[in-house]
Every structure is written in C-alpha cells, then in structure tokens.
Amino acid sequence: MLMTWLSIFPFIVVIIIAMKTKLVIPGLTAGLLTASFIYKPGLIIGLQQFYEFIMTGLKDENxxxxxxxxxxxxxxxxxxxxxxxxxxxxxxxxxxxxxxxxxxxxxxxxxxxxxxxxxxxxxxxxxxxxxxxxxxxxxxxxxxxxxxxxxxxxxxLMPIATAFVGYMSSVVQLSLKAEGIEGDGYRYFLQSIPYNFFSISILLIGFYLSFFHHRKTPATDAGNVEKKLDDQWEDCHPAVAKDxxxxxxxxxxxxxxxxxxxxxxxxxxxxxxxxxxxxxxxxxxxxxxxxxxxxxxxxxxxxxxxxxxxxxxxxxxxxxxxxGNEMMPVIVLLTVVWGLAASTEALGFSSFVTSNLDWIPTLFVPPVLFLVGAFISYFIGSSWGTWGILMPLGISLGYSTGADLPVVIGAVFASGTFGAFASPLSDNTNTVARILQLNPMTYAKFKLGPALLAAGLAAAGYFVISFVI
Incomplete structure (x- = not known):
C-alpha cells in the first residue's frame, strides 16, 4: 500500500522540476531517479535500478x-x-x-x-x-x-508519415500496458484524433483570421520591437544560406x-x-x-x-x-519517458489511481486533464514532454473512472499542442521569431489571445462530449 502511495511522487517531482527549470529532460530524469530510489532504496542499488528502468525501454523493438x-x-x-x-x-x-x-x-x-x-x-x-x-x-x-x-x-492530426506518429502511439501504448489494458497504441491514437479539440479549434480560428477577418486599423509591426525588418530571406536560417x-x-x-x-x-x-x-x-x-x-x-x-x-x-x-544528430535531445527525452513508464508500472501507479481517484466524476476527467496539461505545457514549452508526463496519469484516471479513453487521450494530446503553439519557450515560437526577426516574448503574447480562445472552446467541448458519452 505504501508503495502505491509513493508512486505519485515521481510525477510531482517531474512537474515541479520541469516548470522550475523550464527544461523537460532534467524534470523527467529527476522523476525517474526518484522512482528508482523509492523502488530500491540505497545509493548503489537505486542507481542500478535507474539504469535498468532506462534499459527496459531501449530493449523494446518498437x-x-x-x-x-x-x-x-x-x-x-x-x-x-x-x-x-x-x-x-x-x-x-x-x-x-x-x-x-x-x-x-x-x-x-x-x-x-x-x-x-x-x-x-x-x-x-x-x-x-x-x-x-x-x-x-x-x-x-x-x-x-x-x-x-x-x-x-x-x-x-496526421495519422501517417510524420515525426509525431511513432512517439504519440508509443506513449499511449506504454500507458495502456502500465494499466493492464489490452489494445494497440496506434489504434487508440487514431480514435483520439477527432477529440483533439484544441487543434481543431485553433485551425478554425486561424482559417477565419486568414481569409474572413478584416482589420479596422492598418497593419503594423508591433511584434518587431528590436529593429526594422530586413526582407532578405537568405541567411535568415541555415537551411537557406547564401552559399x-x-x-x-x-x-x-x-x-x-x-x-x-x-x-x-x-x-x-x-x-x-x-x-x-x-x-x-x-x-x-x-x-x-x-x-x-x-x-x-x-x-x-x-x-x-x-x-x-x-x-x-x-x-x-x-x-x-x-x-540526425539534431534529433538526439528528442531521443534522450524518449529514453527517459520510456524509463519513467517502466518505473510507474513497477511502483503500482495504476493501482494507486484506481484505488484512490475513482470517485472523480467522469464528466470532469477530460476537461481537467486538458486544462492541467495546458498549464504545464505552457510553462515547459514542450508538447512531447507534456504527453510523456501526463499520458500515464490520464489513461489511469480515465480507466478507473470509466471515462472514454479516446476522449481522454485526445485531451492529453490537445493540452501538449497548446503549449507547443502558445508558449514563449516553445521551439516553434522561437524559430519563427528568429526567422521573421520578432521579439519572442512579444510574439508569444500576440498569439496568446487566439490560443486562449481555442483552449476555452476545447475545454467546453470536453465537458459536452463527456456528458454526451
């Protein structure tokens, strides 16, 4: 019983460290170390268990x-x-x-x-x-x-031929396995696509603003507070260098x-x-x-x-x-996420959720998961990090309360997408700002209004769909 109660601590450590440092990998590593020492108290055997958890994920063929x-x-x-x-x-x-x-x-x-x-x-x-x-x-x-x-x-929202599909299916599969649920991670990912309400909402808002919204005031360069924009596109990124x-x-x-x-x-x-x-x-x-x-x-x-x-x-x-080496930070992230998934299974995290959180009304599970995940993803700026942190909790909570799993999975994916889009710490935000010569913080503030509107629509959508289903 004590072990199942302690299984929540690694997630608490992950969230605190990731939000404090604004770095995902140190937070996940700290959480995995915490899980390792809880499972095997002692300096040497704890570190050995940390290694074994890491290797568990790397031994998996998929x-x-x-x-x-x-x-x-x-x-x-x-x-x-x-x-x-x-x-x-x-x-x-x-x-x-x-x-x-x-x-x-x-x-x-x-x-x-x-x-x-x-x-x-x-x-x-x-x-x-x-x-x-x-x-x-x-x-x-x-x-x-x-x-x-x-x-x-x-x-x-794309089901094939993206860098995201494998990872998204993987975090779902690991979370299903930890909960003892039979099913294919990729198939659950496919079923969750219609329930990524943030992505759908921001696409509709973006389409409207692009082609149907007419501004009452002339266009200004409010986001460009540092210098006059240079329209020379060569050398604005190494991919378009002059040489x-x-x-x-x-x-x-x-x-x-x-x-x-x-x-x-x-x-x-x-x-x-x-x-x-x-x-x-x-x-x-x-x-x-x-x-x-x-x-x-x-x-x-x-x-x-x-x-x-x-x-x-x-x-x-x-x-x-x-x-290929540019992907190494992501590969390290994946390795730690897989290790953390193995550790939560060993600590009985799913048993803790099933035994202690099944009283939560099903109606609240998807919207609360989305809002919590959106908050976390905004402050760490990583969709993949948010999914790695939140998916095991989401599927355990959804399964124990009887919530529809594709809806729950869609809510978790939507929450990470919010951070990748809106956060000033997001790689996407900073890459666009660098190429277009924008101040990243001012540019992120510019995007925040539409992003919050889409998030509000998504949260309302999760309440409605949970009530209907």
Missing part, C-alpha cells in the same frame, strides 16, 4: 524503430538542406506570390507537402513568407501566427517519395493481412514498420539521386549524420 525513424527523418532533412532543396523551394515559391491572399493561401496549401514535422514546415515556409513581407500588407507576427497554426496543430545551391527538386522528389512510399507500404501491410478495403487496410496495417521501411528506402534512393548530381558522398554522409 521503441528502437521509433528512434531509427526519427534519426533517419531528420538526417533526410539535413540532406535536403545541404543540397539546396529547401532553399530552392523557397526561391521558387516566393517569386510566384504578390498579394496577401496569395501568401496566406500558399501558407495553408503548403501544409500538404510539409506536414512531416513542425521544424521542417517552419524552416521551409517561414523564409518564403519573409521574402514576401514587403510585397503584401501583412505584419510579421500575423504571418508567424498562420505558419504556426498550420504546423503542430495540423501535424498532431547553398538552389535546387527545389532536391526537396520535392525525396519528400514526395517518402510520403508516397509510406502510403503504399501502409496499405500493402494491411492488404497482406487480408484486408482489401482501403480504410480497413490502413487501420490494420503495421504502420510503424511501413513508415520505417519507406523512410529507409527513400534515404537510400535519395543518396543515389544526389550522387548523380555530383554531390560529394563524404559531404552527404556528414550532413545526414549532422541532421
């Missing part, structure tokens, strides 16, 4: 596939940068647009080809928008808002290849299991395997494609590795 996918994906982006694919796309696209509506339309439509990861989308689209700022009557902060509206909020070549096909062909192969191999995976219906084949497919295989194949073919253009093999390998 977790290794997720790490491989993330590393190869960012490595492929590194190749696109070096070979001028991103710079070429920016140059071609910026030369075609001459109006505000055209710029906004391009921003929304380009989501179809750049939804793989928020960072990739931002470094592909933001330089285009920067090149257009002196052509169109729109402020840098308004463009930044539209870019971010179509980044993380869109990507978390890089300009080859748009070096982005379009690999990116189109990985998306097409992922779709084909996902369908083929389900088809081999005897499901001929397109939708059923996709649902029953081994999506992670298909994504990893499609990406691996694309990377190999991309190397050959670039070699035919006389790029140095040595340089290609170097930039692929450098690109």
């Amino acid at each position: 977790n290794v596939k997720i790490v491989l996918f993330l590393y190869m994906f960012t490595g492929l982006i590194g190749l696109m940068k070096y070979t001028g694919g991103i710079k070429g796309f920016v140059q071609v696209a910026s030369s075609k647009i001459n109006s505000k509506k055209g710029a906004l339309f391009l921003t929304w439509v380009s989501t179809l080809g750049t939804f793989s990861a928020p960072s990739f989308r931002i470094v592909t689209v933001a330089p285009i928008m920067k090149a257009l700022l002196n052509k169109v009557k729109i402020t840098p902060q308004e463009l930044g808002f539209v870019i971010e509206t179509t980044a993380t909020p869109v990507i978390v 890089l070549p300009t080859k748009p096909m070096n982005l379009l062909i690999p990116l189109g290849g990985v998306i097409l192969l992922t779709l084909l191999l996902t369908y083929w995976s389900g088809y081999k299991k005897g499901f001929t219906s397109l939708i059923k084949a996709f649902i029953e497919a081994d999506v992670l395997d298909a994504m990893v295989f499609a990406l691996l194949t694309t990377v190999l073919l991309t190397f050959i494609f670039y070699l035919f253009q006389r790029f140095s093999l040595k340089d290609l390998v170097t930039y692929f590795i450098e690109g």
